[in-house]
Amino acid sequence: MIREFSAGGIVINEKKQILITQHSTNKYWGFPKGHIEKGQTSKEAALREVKEEGGVEAEIIKKVGESKYVYTNKTGEKVFKVVIIFLMKYLSGDIQDHDWEVSEALWLSSDEALKKLSFSQDKKLLTKAFKML
Numbered sequence: 001m002i003r004e005f006s007a008g009g010i011v012i013n014e015k016k017q018i019l020i021t022q023h024s025t026n027k028y029w030g031f032p033k034g035h036i037e038k039g040q041t042s043k044e045a046a047l048r049e050v051k052e053e054g055g056v057e058a059e060i061i062k063k064v065g066e067s068k069y070v071y072t073n074k075t076g077e078k079v080f081k082v083v084i085i086f087l088m089k090y091l092s093g094d095i096q097d098h099d100w101e102v103s104e105a106l107w108l109s110s111d112e113a114l115k116k117l118s119f120s121q122d123k124k125l126l127t128k129a130f131k132m133l
Helices: 042-054 110-116 120-132
Strands: 002-012 018-023 033-035 056-072 078-093 102-108
Touching: 002 042, 002 056, 002 120, 018 042, 018 110, 033 042, 042 056, 042 078, 042 102, 056 120, 078 120, 102 110, 110 120
Parallel strands: 002 078
Antiparallel strands: 002 018, 002 033, 018 102, 056 078
């Protein structure tokens, strides 16, 4: 089984809204996240992905947790994926400046985000992040 490691962020703005993104290919709603590149720390990767997929600069407050799951890639191989998620504070930028991997980015209240998120693990991480504030 292939192993993949990614990192991302739950970004919260000054209005206590959460940044969520819709993946352009799979159409699921989640947090901006992506692969940890060679030589990068999980924190560096998370900040880079928030900028690329969410269009914003943020700072890390603390680690929220991990999401672990198995999926089948395009070649039919099973992949065990671990995604490290950090709680982040919005600093600057515009969510419309996201890259091609994201079809839409939204700022939503915590209740709206919980309804919109596609995966139960993301919902649990968001609930945990709000308890950390």
